[in-house]
Amino acid sequence: MEYDKNRLTKNISIIEIETDRIDFQTLFDYEIFPANIMTHLTEWKSKNREMTVGDIIVQQVYIPPTRIFSQKIVFGVRISEIIDEPTKKGFSYETLDGHVEKGISTFTLEQTNKKTVFKILTYSEPGNILTRLLGPIFSRPCQKYSTEQALKNVKRQIEKSTKAQQRI
Numbered sequence: 001m002e003y004d005k006n007r008l009t010k011n012i013s014i015i016e017i018e019t020d021r022i023d024f025q026t027l028f029d030y031e032i033f034p035a036n037i038m039t040h041l042t043e044w045k046s047k048n049r050e051m052t053v054g055d056i057i058v059q060q061v062y063i064p065p066t067r068i069f070s071q072k073i074v075f076g077v078r079i080s081e082i083i084d085e086p087t088k089k090g091f092s093y094e095t096l097d098g099h100v101e102k103g104i105s106t107f108t109l110e111q112t113n114k115k116t117v118f119k120i121l122t123y124s125e126p127g128n129i130l131t132r133l134l135g136p137i138f139s140r141p142c143q144k145y146s147t148e149q150a151l152k153n154v155k156r157q158i159e160k161s162t163k164a165q166q167r168i
């Protein structure tokens with residue numbers, strides 16, 4: 001899906017995670033969004049390997065965010081970057097044609113000054129006329145809610161994993 005990144009709306013969402021050790025598996029397994037918001041199928045899991053640039057994620061989004069009595073919308077994204085720095089790991093994906101949004105999202109776990117944060121950085125705009133018309137009253141609030149839930153979900157999973165590792 002074509003876009004001009006400079007013309008897209010930028011949004012940064014961050015949550016601090018209470019851990020001294022980062023478990024990156026949650027991030028690279030794409031266990032980011034709670035199952036009531038989105039289910040997914042990743043190319044790397046279906047091929048039993050690690051994520052690589054170019055991999056596709058098929059996303060099934062539930063609107064409203066409940067698996068019962070919801071409208072299901074299916075679309076895809078493609079991994080465009082894998083971030084592997086000493087204090088920052090993550091990946092970016094870009095939307096594919098047919099997605100309700102147009103743009104790029106980056107998901108990172110970062111360690112700074114004995115703090116760990118999970119960050120979601122998006123550059124996006126509505127991907128079609130319907131989402132452009134409904135954006136102010138539906139798409140933006142839905143995107144905000146989904147992002148907040150994703151932040152909390154990753155925090156919960158990593159903190160739970162860290163506690164389990166400390167008991168071993």
